[in-house]
Amino acid sequence: MVRLNPYLSFQGKAREALEFYRSFLGGEVEISTYGSMPGMTDDPAEQDLVMHGQLETDHGLTLMAADNPSSMPYVAPSSGVTVALTGGPDDLEYVQAAVTALSDGATDVMPFEKAPWGDHYGQLTDRYGVSWMFDVGPA
Template identity: 40%
Template sequence: MKNLSTYIAYPGTTQEAFEHYRDVFGGELSIVKYGDMPPMEGMPFEPDPDAVAHATLTLPGGTISGSDQMPGETYAVKDTIYSLLYGFDDVEEARACLATLVEAGGAVNMSFELAPWGDHYGTVFDKFGVMWAFTVPATEETGN
């Protein structure tokens, strides 16, 4: 079975981010820290035992995976070059998730509104810098 998932390297905030996403969206969370793993010969660095080696949040409709950045990596998480697009069937459910991300320290990037193409659509940066896009397809129930 083929599956496409998102993987993000966070600057030491993976556990906090994934616990936050679980609280917002629900789902099943798995976190493995380097200290939980057997020693790995040939590693180019000595991993912090408290650093997240791999996290996965299984959500209705998909998965998000990630880890803490490797020592010396300083990649920016916040950018508009990507977003995590999460589709909902219900406008109010999407609005509630968007509002929860904003209330927890995020910021609206594009208001969740009826878009010119007929769907409801909006984007928000969460408190970790990840841009989330929310969409609800046009249907009779959504009023489009």
């Protein structure tokens, strides 16, 4: 089965971000560091940075992330790319919990509430600069 998954870039915050996302999305985080892969970086200060991290949730969500070492250009999250967390009426409580957690330290917040078209909708930019959109449709 082919899957399309968000892959987020960080500068030294990938582990922290994945653990934060796990705190409300649930699931397990797996992390490989640059130090665990010989030849990935020669800088001793970068050995513990996340080369690849992955959060797999019980809801079937996958969120991946990595830290950029100094040898690679860093591309900050942009408002042109948004992580969308969507679902149906049975997912309303789960999505609301995610919105509540992500709102701590967030900017550009559009409240998650009933929209004119009938869905619950909202958006924000989280404390790490990642844009999120939320939509829960009716039955």
